Amino acid sequence: MENKEISQAVISRLPRYFRYLGELKDEGIERISSQELSAIMDVTASQIRQDFNNFGGFGQQGYGYKVEYLYEEIGKILGLDRTHNLIIIGAGNLGQALANYMNFERRGFLFQGIFDNNPNLYGKKIRDMEIRPMEEMENFVREHNIDIAVLTIPKTSADAVARRLVDNGIKGIWNFAHVDLDVPKSIQVENVHLSDSLMKLTYNINRFEQGCYS
């Protein structure tokens, strides 16, 4: 249908719209104008309308937007109407926590397996799913049509593991390892660099304190 590239700035805002619209829906609110949404979300009404119009018109002139419809449409744009097979690589603290904590199934992410290369962990169960040895990863990815791998392994091994995943047909990597992965452009990577995020926080804390005295 369309081929125009939508900027990542817009994409980054979609999950937030989705969240607010979900809450409005749960409150039983049926319609909302860009003006009202603007007030709630603290972004300009203009930006809201521009953002939505990247994907075609979801609203009605003189009326506004139907909350439920808009919610559904944004969900579809984000790919939440499909299911995605997901595995976790690295069953350390973070890997186990994500397996337990994320309500993956709720949004169509099917948690299919968790892998580690520590033999002491083999067979241990995380959410009714036993930890598998890393060597089984390649076959597993192919046989279970895994789309997404969550990388919660040390940065030293991340690139090598990523390559093995790519070679076996993975489509996207949710990367918690503290490196910039070197994978083909066709593989989508979303980085979560936690320590970077914490550094931004300390910058802003210090900036504010300095700002007070000058």
Added chain:
Amino acid sequence: MENKEISQAVISRLPRYFRYLGELKDEGIERISSQELSAIMDVTASQIRQDFNNFGGFGQQGYGYKVEYLYEEIGKILGLDRTHNLIIIGAGNLGQALANYMNFERRGFLFQGIFDNNPNLYGKKIRDMEIRPMEEMENFVREHNIDIAVLTIPKTSADAVARRLVDNGIKGIWNFAHVDLDVPKSIQVENVHLSDSLMKLTYNINRFEQGCYS
């Protein structure tokens, strides 16, 4: 000294510079030009020079940048030359994982306590630190001069807890709860919305697949 506001776009890039410079330093490399760094990091040399010059000149014309000096200076800008007292609120999967997984001390983040409101967890030890009841939080924050609170609690209670932290002098919140906290502008908030990040990934996976057929 200076009062000009530096854009968050620049700040977001600093931790990545810091990481690469740290690696170069560890490899024993003493000097680097913006050109060379550009090739390694895949950003333009122009942007590198612009970014650094927001904070004054760190380089030498005709020579380039001294790796170690630049590394130290960026660390200072990010506030990593100071120590920050940090507590974790919420000792669930994610809270415990962060306590164990993050090497907080390495960057001057002193892990001082972890709190929960589940009595079954009271006294349980996480990294030699026993889980404390939530009621003790206020006094603890004041008495131990806590700067940063890591919020790993459900979104329903996040705003109320944030208010209590703010009232007791917290400076920054590292927020893993899936809400936009309503706190004064003087309190710095850094959000880590994991499910938003995962949605961006699926958008990009789907976009790429669609792109292939059109």
Added chain:
DNA sequence: TAGATTGTTAATCGATTAACAATC
């Protein structure tokens, strides 16, 4: 119909890139 609000074009603002003079 009149009022409201979108969709969309135009104007503004900010961030990135290019160019080059300053200088080590």
Added chain:
DNA sequence: TAGATTGTTAATCGATTAACAATC
């Protein structure tokens, strides 16, 4: 000194905001 590379100004590009015509 000549060559290299920064610091900085100018040009470009993209994203946000404002304005308003289309239309429900």
